[in-house]
Amino acid sequence: MNRLISISTYILALLWALPFFGIVFMAFKDASAQGYSLTFKNFIDAWNAAPFGQYYLNTLIIVFVILGVQLLTITLAAYAFARMNFFAQGFIFMLFLVQIMIPSDVLIFPNSNTIAQLGIYDTKLAIMIPYFISAFGIFLLRQTFKGVPYELEEAAKMEGCSRLQIIRNVYVPLAKPTYVAFGLISVSTQWSNFLWPLIITDSDENRPLTVGLSMFAKASDSGAQWGVVCAGTLFIILPLLLAFLLFQKQFVSSFMQSGIK
Amino acid sequence: MGRSKVIKVNLMAWIFLLPSLIFLIMFTLYPVISTLISSFYKSDLSTIEPLFVGFDNYQSMMEDEVFRKAFINNIWFAIGTVPTSVLIGLLLAILVNRTFIGKSLSRVFFFYPVVIPMVAASFIWLFFYTPDYGMVNSILKLFGFGELNFLGNSDTALLSIIIMVVWKEAGFFMIFYLAALQNIPKDLLEAARIDGASKWRQFRSIVFPLLMPTTLFSAIIATTNAFKTVDQLVVMTQGGPNNASNLLLYYIYENTFRFMDYGKAATVTVIVLIIMVLIAAIQFFATDKKIHYS
Numbered sequence: 341m342n343r344l345i346s347i348s349t350y351i352l353a354l355l356w357a358l359p360f361f362g363i364v365f366m367a368f369k370d371a372s373a374q375g376y377s378l379t380f381k382n383f384i385d386a387w388n389a390a391p392f393g394q395y396y397l398n399t400l401i402i403v404f405v406i407l408g409v410q411l412l413t414i415t416l417a418a419y420a421f422a423r424m425n426f427f428a429q430g431f432i433f434m435l436f437l438v439q440i441m442i443p444s445d446v447l448i449f450p451n452s453n454t455i456a457q458l459g460i461y462d463t464k465l466a467i468m469i470p471y472f473i474s475a476f477g478i479f480l481l482r483q484t485f486k487g488v489p490y491e492l493e494e495a496a497k498m499e500g501c502s503r504l505q506i507i508r509n510v511y512v513p514l515a516k517p518t519y520v521a522f523g524l525i526s527v528s529t530q531w532s533n534f535l536w537p538l539i540i541t542d543s544d545e546n547r548p549l550t551v552g553l554s555m556f557a558k559a560s561d562s563g564a565q566w567g568v569v570c571a572g573t574l575f576i577i578l579p580l581l582l583a584f585l586l587f588q589k590q591f592v593s594s595f596m597q598s599g600i601k
Numbered sequence: 602m603g604r605s606k607v608i609k610v611n612l613m614a615w616i617f618l619l620p621s622l623i624f625l626i627m628f629t630l631y632p633v634i635s636t637l638i639s640s641f642y643k644s645d646l647s648t649i650e651p652l653f654v655g656f657d658n659y660q661s662m663m664e665d666e667v668f669r670k671a672f673i674n675n676i677w678f679a680i681g682t683v684p685t686s687v688l689i690g691l692l693l694a695i696l697v698n699r700t701f702i703g704k705s706l707s708r709v710f711f712f713y714p715v716v717i718p719m720v721a722a723s724f725i726w727l728f729f730y731t732p733d734y735g736m737v738n739s740i741l742k743l744f745g746f747g748e749l750n751f752l753g754n755s756d757t758a759l760l761s762i763i764i765m766v767v768w769k770e771a772g773f774f775m776i777f778y779l780a781a782l783q784n785i786p787k788d789l790l791e792a793a794r795i796d797g798a799s800k801w802r803q804f805r806s807i808v809f810p811l812l813m814p815t816t817l818f819s820a821i822i823a824t825t826n827a828f829k830t831v832d833q834l835v836v837m838t839q840g841g842p843n844n845a846s847n848l849l850l851y852y853i854y855e856n857t858f859r860f861m862d863y864g865k866a867a868t869v870t871v872i873v874l875i876i877m878v879l880i881a882a883i884q885f886f887a888t889d890k891k892i893h894y895s
Contacts, residue, residue, distance in 0.1 A: 342701075349696040350703065353710040356768065359725045360713065362736050366728065413624070416617040426614035432622070439629045441881040443829040445850060446873050449857045449866040450632035450639070470628040473621045503613060532718030534832045539858060550720045554836060557724060566734055573724045577717045584716045588709070592776055595715065 367570040382571040389560065389568065391544050392575055395552035402467055402537075402548055403530045409472045410526055411519065417473070418481035419507050423493065439475035445535055452539055462542040471530065477522050480597060484518040485511055521594035524587065531580060549576045633874060639867035646861050658868040668869065670844045671852040674759060678848055679827040681763035682770065687819045689767060690774025691812070697775070698782045712772040719769070723836035726765040727752070730837075752838050755845035762833055762846055770826065774819040781815040782808070814888075821884045828876055849873050 370379040386392065420426065421433060444451070451470055460466045488511055496506045512519075534550040541547050547555070553576055557569045584591050640658055642651040662668050693711050697704060714722060729736045730751040738748050751761040785808060793803045831851040834840055840847035840855065847855075849869060856866040 342699075345696065345699070346701045346703075349701070349707055352693070352696065353703075353707040356714065356772075357710040358736075359722075359729060359768070363725050363728065413620045417621040420614040420617040424610055424614040424617075426611045429614075432618065435630065436621075436625060438633070439625060442629065442633065442874060442877050443825065444628065445829050445831075446853075446870065446877060447629070447632045447636070448850075449853055449863070449870050450636045451628055452857065453635070454627065454632065469624070473624040475625070478621065528716065532720070534718065534720045535835070535854070538835065539854075550718055553724070554720060557836075566728055566731075569724060570728065573721050576721045580716050580718070581713065584713065585709075591716065592712070595773065596776055596780060 363570040363573055366567050367574050369567055371567050382567040383574075386556070386568045386571040386575070390552060390556040390572070392549070392552065392572070394544055395547060395549045396575075398464065398546060398552075399531060399548040399550075402464055403527050405464075406468050406471045406530050407523060407526050409468075410474050410477055411523075413473045414477035414481050414522070415507065415512065417478045418485055419503075419511060421478065421482045422485035423490075436475040436478060439473075440479070444470055448535065448539055451536075455540055461540065462546055464546050466540045467533075467537045467546065467548070470536065474522075474526065476598070477526070480522055481515060481518055484515045488514050520590055521597055524583075524591055524594045525598045528580060528583075528591075531576075636867045636870045636874070639863060640871045642864055642867075644863040644867075645865070651864075654864070658864045662865065662868050662872075665865075667844055667847065668852065671840075671847040671849050672872075674844075674846065675828060675848045677759060678763060679824055681760070682766045682827050683820055683823040685763075686767045686770040686823055687774050687816060689771040690819060691778050691816070693771060693775040694778030694782055698779055708775075711775055714769040714771075715773045717769075719830060719832040720836055722765065722769050723833040726761075726768075726833075727837050730761055752846075753842055755842050758838050758842060758846040762837060765833065765837075766826075766830075770823060774823070777815050777819055778812065781812050785811050817887050818884075821880060821887075825877070825880055828873060828880075849876075 367382050368378050368380070370377045370381060373379075417436075421429070455461055455466045455469075458466075460469075492510050492514075493506055496510050501509065532550065533548070534554070537546075537548050538551045538554070541551060544552070553572050556572055560568060639651070641653060641655060643654045643657065644651040697708050697711065728734075732738060732748055732750045732753070735751075737751065741747075741749065749757065751757050789807055790803055793807055798806070828848075829850060831848060831854065834846060834848060834851045835854075838846045840851050850873060853866050853869050853873065856862045856869065
């Protein structure tokens with residue numbers, strides 16, 4: 341019985357892995373040769389056919405600038421919600437809940453209008469700006485901050501620390517695991533983001549990898565080009581898969597936390 | 602606390618919140634309100650200035666064949682993806698929640714689709730489904746079946762996308778179930794076994810009820826996803842053929858950027874917003890109950 345369950349697990353696991361092995365197989369296949377012969381030609385062709393270097397750079401800039409700004413904004417807001425009593429606190433908290441309820445992809449129509457009005461269409465800023473805050477991040481961090489013993493803050497106050505110093509020296513170091521979890525979610529979400537950058541960009545200078553790949557694949561839309569498209573697809577996937585394999589535990593636990601997003 | 606101190610704390614809290622509030626207002630709160638207002642105006646290529654039309658947009662939307670199709674497709678898409686990916690997630694969790702050779706590798710294989718971008722997954726499956734060179738057809742041919750144009754046929758396009766989404770999402774729910782399974786008290790199952798309950802009986806009477814909160818939670822996430830993800834349509838079908846795989850968000854995208862019918866785009870956005878709020882309300886009441894019961 342146990343054996344049977346194990347065998348069915350293996351079969352399912354292989355079935356799940358098949359799509360990945362499929363494109364790896366195709367990416368390394370020499371289309372001009374008879375049968376199967378291994379080649380790196382597809383990767384070189386893909387890399388030369390589209391400005392993938394530029395796309396990589398764009399994605400990296402977009403992903404890490406968003407993360408940097410988010411870390412700043414969520415830290416300040418989370419501290420205010422966790423440790424300060426202020427006017428209309430409950431109401432403001434509810435306003436932030438709206439961002440969790442409504443995924444930003446639903447708001448592509450009004451948000452693209454805002455970008456046009458701001459006059460920043462087709463810039464990296466336009467891709468990044470809607471994601472500069474994350475209500476999910478604020479709530480996640482607020483929960484962690486609330487778990488920090490209040491005595492630590494009192495002690496720091498006695499030492500003459502200002503609020504900002506207290507946040508930096510007491511709260512931020514203690515919340516490190518939460519920051520790592522949030523960082524992994526933020527980076528993988530933004531790395532994968534497609535619809536918004538597709539809408540808001542018009543030039544290779546600003547396109548991230550995801551949009552770049554779709555443009556490139558559309559341009560080489562014929563069966564014989566599949567090897568090159570598969571190689572291009574691997575360009576997007578590999579860094580994420582590598583990060584996932586390295587930080588497996590953290591990835592899984594942060595994805596679980598992202599469930600409440 | 603003195604009055605001046607209260608004012609000082611208030612001021613500081615608001616300064617801390619200000620950056621977040623600005624972006625929240627700009628890209629979440631204002632857009633929601635502006636969309637609601639736009640939905641009462643006719644604004645397309647034929648109208649130079651937006652024209653107030655009351656509920657006309659809503660009425661013409663109801664009569665619009667394509668909208669109705671996208672709406673019904675989206676319901677089918679939710680019915681096709683939500684229970685399937687949640688149940689397969691449960692099955693996978695049960696399968697990998699045992700000690701066996703290759704346990705961690707199996708978990709990686711089930712979970713990796715969650716990590717890769719939807720666009721990349723779409724290209725992989727586009728290649729899978731392609732008529733001439735595609736893997737699925739190659740396998741079918743091997744067994745002597747004829748060629749199928751999965752994405753080009755209006756009978757199979759939506760189903761093909763549903764299968765791909767289930768493949769991508771199931772691993773995500775697997776990890777929630779894995780955590781829940783590991784939280785089930787061992788002595789409870791032990792006691793049941795001593796009482797002579799079969800494995801199936803243990804599952805039905807103890808495990809499954811204890812997994813209910815996880816099931817509900819996963820179902821809500823899956824439902825939200827069903828209404829907010831369209832990357833796969835942009836890559837794989839463009840909503841076709843003949844709108845057979847068109848979904849609400851893709852319909853918004855088309856009306857905004859291809860047909861420039863802003864009144865219609867705003868109106869459909871309002872409908873999707875209402876669906877999102879409804880899902881959130883269900884989640885709120887359901888999790889509220891859960892707290893009472895546990």
